[in-house]
Amino acid sequence: MNPANPTYPVSPDLAMLEARRVWREKEQVSPHWWVVASILGDLIIAAAAALCAYWLRFHTAISGMGVEAIDAITLRQYLGHMVLGSISLVLVLGWQGVYQHNVLLRSRWVASKIAKGVLIWTLGFLAISLALKMQPVLSRVYMGLNGACALLLLLTWRAAFHAFLRSPGRVESLQQRTLFVGWNKDALALWKTLKRDQACAYDILGWVRTDSHEDATPMTRSEFPCLGTMEEVERLIATHAVDMIVVADLHGPRDQLIALANLCEREMIQFKVIPSVFRIFSSGLALETIAGTPILGVSRLPLDHTLNVMVKRALDILGSVAGLILSAPVIAVFGTIVWLESKGPVFYRQRRWGINGVPFEIIKIRSMRLDAEKATGAQWCVKDDPRRLRIGAFMRKWNIDELPQFWNVLKGEMSLVGPRPERPELIAGFKHEIPHYNARHSAKPGMTGWAQVNGLRGDTDLGERIQCDLWYLENWSLWLDIQIMALTFFKRDNAY
Structure with missing residues (x-):
């Protein structure tokens, strides 16, 4: 292996690699299309909520509430508010992170983000419209009804959408096929957490043995199989259509890790590392520079x-x-x-x-x-x-x-x-x-x-x-x- 440009031996079955790449391109389209579908669905629901709120506010017994002069308000006058409001609501939901393919199966998490997003949008849109003196003046009762309708309709639509995605054949397209490199206590903890998660976005295939791996558990091969060694990693990536590599063992040769990273980049595979040295607040790592040198450390916690x-x-x-x-x-x-x-x-x-x-x-x-x-x-x-x-x-x-x-x-x-x-x-x-x-x-x-x-x-x-x-x-x-x-x-x- 050349240290300047480390690579793994080329797999003899190049046709297998090419077939895998074609399979990946077909499969990877699916999650992104589901995200697009969720965005379009939310936009339609937001518009429907605006229409429901307009009808409730101005064409039912509720029309007598409030201090706004509503006799002259027509749907055409409120149309601009509705369009702008619907688009801005979807933008707020996007800001809340609901339009990521790895959260599509997390119905409870998405529901909480939708509730939070609708609340922020209702208060924010009303405040901005009043500050900018938008015409016609936006009814406060209308905005309250719009927020309530949006929340109810969005949660209903998302529940149906989630049930659709959970049907056989679709769940697999939303999960990333993941291979662990090395095995230690951190990998075991991550595997246990993902195994308990019914909405897991990762399909854990198994792990690859390294020369320095530690035997963290007397786990049977059927539960979490060892698929091979580092010398076989390229073949394993091809045969198992791997989407993501998670390196748990950082004690191997540096050139070997670089070669693995190069392989993942070449094959468009996500390359992740479990930073074992940071076992306390591992999700709070931050990269900063000191005198031009990059330093990785534990970032400040929210509190x-x-x-x-x-x-x-x-x-x-x-x-x-x-x-x-x-x-x-x-x-x-x-x-x-x-x-x-x-x-x-x-x-x-x-x-x-x-x-x-x-x-x-x-x-x-x-x-x-x-x-x-x-x-x-x-x-x-x-x-x-x-x-x-x-x-x-x-x-x-x-x-x-x-x-x-x-x-x-x-x-x-x-x-x-x-x-x-x-x-x-x-x-x-x-x-x-x-x-x-x-x-x-x-x-x-x-x-x-x-x-x-x-x-x-x-x-x-x-x-x-x-x-x-x-x-x-x-x-x-x-x-x-x-x-x-x-x-x-x-x-x-x-x-x-």
Whole structure:
């Protein structure tokens, strides 16, 4: 192999490579056409929503609402608003990322982005039209109806479109056929995540053995087969019509990696690398230059930015005040029941770790006996825990025992959403046993979190819980917090 221009030995079956390239060109058209279909469909639906809103506003009993003079408003006068509004709505949805072929199968994700996009568009389009004094003056009631109609019709159309795409023969055209090069714990973690994802955009074919691979798991070949060695990679790409190469093992010869990258470029295959050295916040890598030299490092997390912290704190204050007011009667009722069942303190205070490891006292309605940990010491609650009060199981299932924590949120010790706080005596062991455990303390702990709404609470796998916490910190947004709070009311898996 020539180090200046490393290549793999040319496969003897050039016809196979050419056939594969033709197959790829045919298959790759399909996902992009589905994206085009989704754009056109959304545009038609947006126009239909505008017409529905116009009819509701000006030709039904709703026409008497508002202060606008509507007698002279005709469809022709509003046509410009409708066209501009429909196009701008599709642009906002595109800005939200819904027009990518790798998200077409993610119905829940797309639905959340559509809801967010419609809200932004409704408020933004109305504000801009008023600021620019567009004529005729845009009815506020019309815009509200337009937003509601657009949301309802878009979600209905997208649900039907998603069901169509999930039918046999179409799913395969939307998935990228992926081959792993090398095998280690990072590849195993990625494979497990993709395997659990029913809307996965990747068809994982198998992996290629390298000279330096580590045996990360006693997994059988049928689950995730080893298809060959690095010397066979070009043949494997051809025979399996590979769309993407994911390099998990970076310890091989540099020339070999360069040759693989050249091969992928030549065959128009996506070339990805798992940066094993960054196992904490791997999705937050950023490339910067220092004195002209490119440096790869962990970028700042969303909650490292002051503005984001201020926005999150504002939501916490508003939410905790509302929560304390609304939950006061519930706390009083269940506090009385606890006192009648088990004489002693109604509220339970416990030392927990907060942001940057600063301890605080969390407040709960007591759901266990006073001597619950006298014999066992600190431990998690388990299913059918005999230490619970009779009312305790009900309170824990419905998170009623957590309601006093609105006071912790108001004081600034906790947030409405974030990684759940743990006890110092448990953390003392976790931080040595579980990699990157303390990274979750870079933000305030929350009353609920991404791990909890995914069923990772109580006596569940702590490693997966930590990964959920780190994912939340990497991907934080105000909209994500709102979604998690909404899901908390419907997700009660492992709540005991």
